[in-house]
Amino acid sequence: MYIHLDFESDTPIYKQLMHQIIAGIAKQELKPGESLPSVRTMAADIGINLHTVNKTYHQLKEKGFILIHRQKGVVINPDGTPKADEIYMLQLKNALYPLVAESVCRGVKEEEFRQLCISLFQEFTQRKDRSK
Known part of the structure; x- marks a missing residue:
């Protein structure tokens, strides 16, 4: 999945990254159980602060899109995203x-x-x- 961030946008970087990961899941470019890069790797790959990636990952975890494991790292929720309630x-x-x-x-x-x-x-x- 290709990540494109607009550093001139009024939308915060963490939200742009979050929206692109969610879009990747919706388009099935990112599949349940698939690993995402570590916070450090993602930050280095796209040239942003690691705290920004960390914030994005924690927001995605709260929404049920990803799981964060100490051993496995960051993975797309293998059970899929929780259904709308x-x-x-x-x-x-x-x-x-x-x-x-x-x-x-x-x-x-x-x-x-x-x-x-x-x-x-x-x-x-x-x-x-x-x-x-």
């Missing part, structure tokens, strides 16, 4: 709320917004379906 759905709604509000303010039509969501969703699900 009521708490996740509330978080999703809260994350989408300001995006929808801003879109309405900027004159984005409901159908345009839906099509964008469908297109983004298909970017992850169609690749997954092809591998079956």
Whole structure:
């Protein structure tokens, strides 16, 4: 999996890295049980501070995407990512709320917004379906 970080972005580096690892899991570029580089190796490979990678890994662990073992290192959760529950759905709604509000303010039509969501969703699900 190729990691590309935008050092000029307003989005913090740890979030960019986290989003790219989650996207890699969603696209099945990273498979359950697969190892990720150590904190030091990942930091050296992409040229960022090891504390940034450490923060990313701990956030991914909290969300259930990865496991951190003393002996095995960092691995994609072999059991897969925990399924969406009521708490996740509330978080999703809260994350989408300001995006929808801003879109309405900027004159984005409901159908345009839906099509964008469908297109983004298909970017992850169609690749997954092809591998079956």
